[in-house]
Amino acid sequence: MTNPKIKITETKLLSDNWYTLNKVTFDYQLGNKETESHIREVYDRGNGAAILLYNRTKKTVVLTRQFRMPTFLNGNKTGMMIEVCAGLLDQENAEAAIIRETEEETGYRLSKVEKVIETYMSPGSVTEILYLFTGEYDETMKTNEGGGLDHEQENIEVLEYTFDEAYKMIESGEILDAKTILLLQHAKIKGLI
Ligand SMILES: Nc1nc2c(ncn2[C@@H]2O[C@H](COP(=O)(O)OP(=O)(O)O[C@H]3O[C@H](CO)[C@@H](O)[C@H](O)[C@@H]3O)[C@@H](O)[C@H]2O)c(=O)[nH]1
Ligand SMILES: [Mg+2]
Incomplete structure (x- = not known):
């Protein structure tokens, strides 16, 4: 993970019953140096x-x-x-x-x-x-x-x-x-x- 424009601010576990579902909040830097806050749910069941x-x-x-x-x-x-x-x-x-x-x-x-x-x-x-x-x-x-x-x-x-x-x-x-x-x-x- 090496992207200076992305900063993860919070990872919240929503479920880990079988695999894991996280809610990830991150700052996304726009071209003009402003940042937006984004939220994405991410499901991890391995590769x-x-x-x-x-x-x-x-x-x-x-x-x-x-x-x-x-x-x-x-x-x-x-x-x-x-x-x-x-x-x-x-x-x-x-x-x-x-x-x-x-x-x-x-x-x-x-x-x-x-x-x-x-x-x-x-x-x-x-x-x-x-x-x-x-x-x-x-x-x-x-x-x-x-x-x-x-x-x-x-x-x-x-x-x-x-x-x-x-x-x-x-x-x-x-x-x-x-x-x-x-x-x-x-x-x-x-x-x-
Ligand atoms: N009890 C329980 N068992 C589960 C659960 N999820 C998966 N399993 C068990 O875990 C086994 C995983 O079998 P694999 O053969 O290792 O994986 P797959 O499901 O065939 O995965 C492949 O196909 C997926 C769908 O296309 C792909 O996403 C994955 O990469 C891989 O190619 C399943 O058959 C099932 O028995 C669950 O929530 N609960
Ligand atoms: Mg299989």
Whole structure:
């Protein structure tokens, strides 16, 4: 945090039930040296990582489907979301985290992944940086059925689509998740599959 024009004057914790929501008050210096006082609510749930699993030979991708309450509350009728495999970082780095998460959620144990980009997904309200990866999978890497950790009640379905099917699901509105759209478009632009 090195911006001389910004001075945080108060951070008030509004909620720390699961993740943390703070109300941050800060002085924002305008060009003419005047300052304005601003208030922003900031939700911190740590950083995350996501990965597009693809198979060049079969021309397929592995995606997941799970219930996402926030979408259910805002226009997504069933609340079900088709997404690339993703998870929040524990103490480990993003690469180790996504390799662990891939095995938990999809059952594939990857030994290598490619970093694509990092992105703030909702910079006006959420602190999270999302680290995006791609990784090649095949049946020899399968160690379990996936589905996520039972104690986290994730109930994740593992889906395999051809790349063309998945790509069409962006236009049809069956895929509504930004990180998934980004990674599928990345694969298209780079001709990965
Ligand atoms: N009890 C309880 N459990 C929670 C709560 N919030 C999250 N959890 C649990 O914490 C798990 C987190 O699962 P991860 O796989 O680590 O994270 P994710 O939810 O898949 O996160 C990914 O997708 C998000 C949505 O696109 C991304 O925001 C995030 O960066 C990441 O990519 C959830 O499945 C759920 O079991 C909560 O408020 N209460
Ligand atoms: Mg997840």
